[in-house]
Amino acid sequence: MLKFIKGGVLWLSLSSIVFLVACGGGGSNANVSLPGGGSGGSGITYSSNNFGGAGSGGPVFGSFFGMNQIHLSPCDTTPFAGPFTDAPIAAFRAWDTCHIQWPDLEPTQGNFTFTNLDTVMSAASAAGVNDVIMEVGRIPNWVSSAPNDPDCDAANTQANGECDPPIDIDAVPGSGLGDGTDASFIAYAQALLTHAVANNYPLKYLEIFEEFHRSDTLGGTTMCVPPKSNVTGFTACSWRGTYAQMLRMTQDLRCIAKGIASDPITATGLTCGTAGYGAPGTGIGIMPSLNVSVGNAGPSPDFDNGAVVMANYLYCNQNPPASSVCNYGSVPGNPASAATDMIGGHAYFQTVLPENVLSWIATQHSLLSTADQSKPYFIGEGSWNQNSNVPDTGLEAAYIVRWYLSLWMTKDVQRGYWWSWDISGEDGDAGLWSAASQTFGDCITPDPNASGGFYCADGVAFNQMVGWLRNATAVSWSCPDTTCTNQTPGVYTFTITGNNGYEGMVAWDSTAISSCPTVPCGSTAVPTLPGLTVSQWRDLTGTTHTGAPSAIGASPIIIENMVPPS
Numbered sequence: 001m002l003k004f005i006k007g008g009v010l011w012l013s014l015s016s017i018v019f020l021v022a023c024g025g026g027g028s029n030a031n032v033s034l035p036g037g038g039s040g041g042s043g044i045t046y047s048s049n050n051f052g053g054a055g056s057g058g059p060v061f062g063s064f065f066g067m068n069q070i071h072l073s074p075c076d077t078t079p080f081a082g083p084f085t086d087a088p089i090a091a092f093r094a095w096d097t098c099h100i101q102w103p104d105l106e107p108t109q110g111n112f113t114f115t116n117l118d119t120v121m122s123a124a125s126a127a128g129v130n131d132v133i134m135e136v137g138r139i140p141n142w143v144s145s146a147p148n149d150p151d152c153d154a155a156n157t158q159a160n161g162e163c164d165p166p167i168d169i170d171a172v173p174g175s176g177l178g179d180g181t182d183a184s185f186i187a188y189a190q191a192l193l194t195h196a197v198a199n200n201y202p203l204k205y206l207e208i209f210e211e212f213h214r215s216d217t218l219g220g221t222t223m224c225v226p227p228k229s230n231v232t233g234f235t236a237c238s239w240r241g242t243y244a245q246m247l248r249m250t251q252d253l254r255c256i257a258k259g260i261a262s263d264p265i266t267a268t269g270l271t272c273g274t275a276g277y278g279a280p281g282t283g284i285g286i287m288p289s290l291n292v293s294v295g296n297a298g299p300s301p302d303f304d305n306g307a308v309v310m311a312n313y314l315y316c317n318q319n320p321p322a323s324s325v326c327n328y329g330s331v332p333g334n335p336a337s338a339a340t341d342m343i344g345g346h347a348y349f350q351t352v353l354p355e356n357v358l359s360w361i362a363t364q365h366s367l368l369s370t371a372d373q374s375k376p377y378f379i380g381e382g383s384w385n386q387n388s389n390v391p392d393t394g395l396e397a398a399y400i401v402r403w404y405l406s407l408w409m410t411k412d413v414q415r416g417y418w419w420s421w422d423i424s425g426e427d428g429d430a431g432l433w434s435a436a437s438q439t440f441g442d443c444i445t446p447d448p449n450a451s452g453g454f455y456c457a458d459g460v461a462f463n464q465m466v467g468w469l470r471n472a473t474a475v476s477w478s479c480p481d482t483t484c485t486n487q488t489p490g491v492y493t494f495t496i497t498g499n500n501g502y503e504g505m506v507a508w509d510s511t512a513i514s515s516c517p518t519v520p521c522g523s524t525a526v527p528t529l530p531g532l533t534v535s536q537w538r539d540l541t542g543t544t545h546t547g548a549p550s551a552i553g554a555s556p557i558i559i560e561n562m563v564p565p566s
Contacts, residue, residue, distance in 0.1 A: 063090030063131065065404065065466060066417035068381060072098050072123060075116045082435045084123035085421045086449040087459070088466040092124050093380055093417040094134040095210065101137030102188055103162060109142055109184065112191050114199075121201045133205035133380070133417075135295065136188075136253075138162035143184040145173060146240070151224035153210075153236050163215075163224075165241035169248060176241065176325040178248030178267040185249055186277060189256045193286040203287075206257070207344060207380075208249055209295030212239040212313075213306035219321045220304025242325035243313055243336075246294050250339045252277075254292040259285020266328050266335045294336070296344035296380050299357070299364035306345060307364035314340065314372060334369075342375055343368065347382035347407070347416070350389045354403040355479075355487040355510050357382070361410045362485040377412050381419040383430035393442045394516025396430070397461035397540045398555040402508060404465065405494050405556070409477050409484045424456055432459030461540040468506065468538065468558045471565060472496040478527075480510075491552070493527055499565045505529045508556040519543075522553015535562050 067089045071080035075098035085092070094100060098116040106112050124132050138154060141147050144161030152163035167173060170180045196203050216224045217240050224237035239246070248267045255263055259280050261273025268275065277283045294313055298306035312320040314336045316329025328335050345364060347357045357379075365373055384390040384399060400418065407413040424431030426440045434443035434454050442457035455463070475497050480490030487510070494506040509524040519539040526549055534548040537559045549557060 064408065064413075064415050065089050066091035066093055066133075066378075066415045067421050068093045068095060068097075068417050068419045069421040070095070070097055071422050072120060075099075075119045079435060080422050080424070080431075082422060082433065082453050083450050084127050084129075085433070086127070086447065087421060087432065088463060090129060091131045091133070091415055091417070092129045094120050094124075094132055095381070096137065100134065103138055103140040103158060105192065106140060106188050109140075110187070112188075112195070114192075114195050117195075118199060121196075121199065121203065125200075125202050130202040131204050132202045133207065133378070134203060135210055136206070136208045137210055139164060139166055143167055145169075149240070150226045151237055152240070153214075153227060153238050155236065156227040163237045163240050165245045169241075169245050176244060176323075177327075178242070178244040178246075178325075182248055182252050186252055186256065189253050190278070190283060190286065193257060193290070194282075197287055203290065205291045205293070205342060205378075206253065207293045207295045208253060209246065210238055211297065211306070211346060212246065212295050213297040213302075213304055213309035214238040215240060215304070215309070217241060218243065218304070218309055218312065218324045219319075220309070222304050242323075243316065243320065244325040244327055246313060247328060247336050247339065250292065250294045251335070254339050254341075255284050257285075257287045257290040257292055259288060263339070264333065264335055266331060291341035291376075293340055293342050293344055296346055296378075298345040299360035299379075300345070300347050300349070301360065302348070307360075307367055310343070310345070310364070311367040315369065318367070334371075337369060337372055340372065340375065342378060343372060344378045344380045347379045347403075348385045348419075349382070349399075349403070350385050353487055353510055353512060354384075354399045355406050355492070357403065357406050358410060358479070358484055359486045361407075361412055365410075365412050373412075376414045379407055379413055379416040381417060382407075383419045385419070385429055387424075387426060387428050387430065387441065390430075392515045393457045394519070394521060394555060395513075396441065396456075396458040398508070398516055398521065400430075400432075400458045400462050401465045401506075401540060401556045402492075402510070405477075405492070405506065408474070408494075409479060409492075411484075418462070430458065432456055432462055457541075460542065464538070464540050464542055465556075468504065468564075469496060472498040472502070472504065491524060491527055493529075495529060500562075502560070502562055502564055503529070503532050504558050504560040504564070505532065506556050506558045507552045509553050511554070513554050516554050519555045520549065520551060520553040520557050521555045523551045524553060526550070526552055526559070529559075532559070533561050534559055536560050 067087050069085050073081045097120050100117045139162050141159035141161050143166045144164045145167045146164040147161040149161040166184050168180050169182045214235050214237050216222050223234045225234040227236040251265050255272035263272040265275050297310040308318045312318045316326035320326035349356050390396050407416045420429050423429040424434040437454045443454045445455040447453040475495045477494045480488040489511045496504045509522050537549045537557050538544050539557050
């Protein structure tokens with residue numbers, strides 16, 4: 001993560017997709033009621049295939065509401081550290097939680113240390129979160145092809161050269177062809193997955209590269225500089241290799257995980273079964289249920305347009321430069337697409353409105369093949385990022401809900417992982433929870449489920465949103481542009497039904513405002529829903545109001561015909 005984010009017709013039916021969460025929500029503002037609190041951390045009751053992507057029309061992979069947490073006790077002792085999140089989630093993303101990337105887990109060649117990773121996976125399992133995605137992340141300095149490179153991510157905190165490809169990935173070092181042994185990465189992947197299986201990790205997805213479009217070798221205009229240089233238009237890089245090298249590592253990882261003997265290792269002309277990686281069950285096919293991806297790029301248009309870079313990786317069809325060695329676009333079987341089990345991107349809206357994700361995701365999906373459009377599509381990170389981008393507490397609470405519901409409205413996103421659970425405070429990154437009470441972000445609501453700690457206003461809003469959707473069916477929604485593929489200012493609605501005749505409608509007006517001191521933060525006329533007789537409405541603080549609201553605004557509210565069934 002770097003500090004800086006289909007359409008369909010109006011009133012799309014989603015009657016088969018059900019949200020199931022524990023009782024919560026409601027209550028008075030002075031005594032906020034938070035969903036969760038049951039055994040197992042999150043307090044949610046999940047059915048199989050719930051929290052699916054809106055209108056996905058196929059298998060549903062895990063939950064819609066995911067979370068990133070970086071600082072976890074006891075393997076982290078910083079002021080941000082706390083217990084595993086008790087947010088009402090069923091999916092967790094371990095990007096660098098407790099330092100669990102390749103350089104951390106294999107600090108010197110052949111010496112593996114999985115203690116911190118065991119802590120993370122055990123905490124997830126104990127919390128009832130049995131769906132974890134993690135990333136290889138970075139390349140260890142000891143195997144980097146440019147170990148003195150200062151322009152890589154984490155060069156200021158870990159080591160140089162962690163964005164450069166492994167030295168053994170090319171037969172002729174520096175050719176970029178990916179036709180070498182790749183022995184170091186293969187050994188790491190085999191050790192990692194063997195340990196994961198032996199310890200019953202809840203690991204379901206494994207990506208390799210983080211934001212690989214932050215690169216000066218894949219095309220575009222990105223210029224790499226050391227981390228924290230604060231030079232406008234420049235960035236520390238995540239990857240300084242070629243597309244062919246990325247494909248080789250992805251195919252190797254997928255072979256080791258799934259062990260499908262006929263899968264190609266394109267650069268060598270061999271297959272998973274003939275490449276000599278070892279016997280089934282020990283060298284290959286170690287974790288057949290694991291889903292594998294090259295990493296995440298797009299959909300937000302930062303740094304050379306990640307959506308285009310992802311399309312080049314998959315198909316080499318967006319004019320990649322010759323030096324990027326995208327040399328497999330015409331290879332039969334479309335090898336990069338075939339090696340990709342899911343598509344991932346990040347959706348940070350920073351200084352624009354959260355509804356911008358609608359157009360970004362629509363654009364990225366338009367670049368995908370029909371086959372890849374049908375694969376799971378995850379937003380692995382997203383928020384306004386640095387809290388200085390949205391210093392107003394009321395808007396922070398509003399924006400997290402609008403972001404999640406906008407993801408749903410795209411019809412393409414199977415899940416979104418908020419960044420972040422725990423990085424709160426004036427210098428934080430959209431944190432929902434704080435180890436200590438603090439006024440910035442209104443982090444003053446005691447967390448009843450953790451060993452201390454406080455929910456921030458946006459954390460309360462997140463819990464309320466999930467509480468609104470408990471035991472409900474998403475039925476329909478509307479956007480100002482009618483197709484929900486653009487950020488058009490105006491009224492958005494999201495309609496749900498539930499047991500015993502329950503009906504509810506979430507509504508807000510996305511017209512930009514500078515602050516949101518009192519919900520609903522606007523004076524727009526309340527949209528009508530035919531047949532809905534309003535009994536009450538609730539806001540993101542957890543307050544229940546009798547009767548119909550007089551207006552809607554920037555902060556979403558839910559308008560209901562009755563007290564929601566438990």
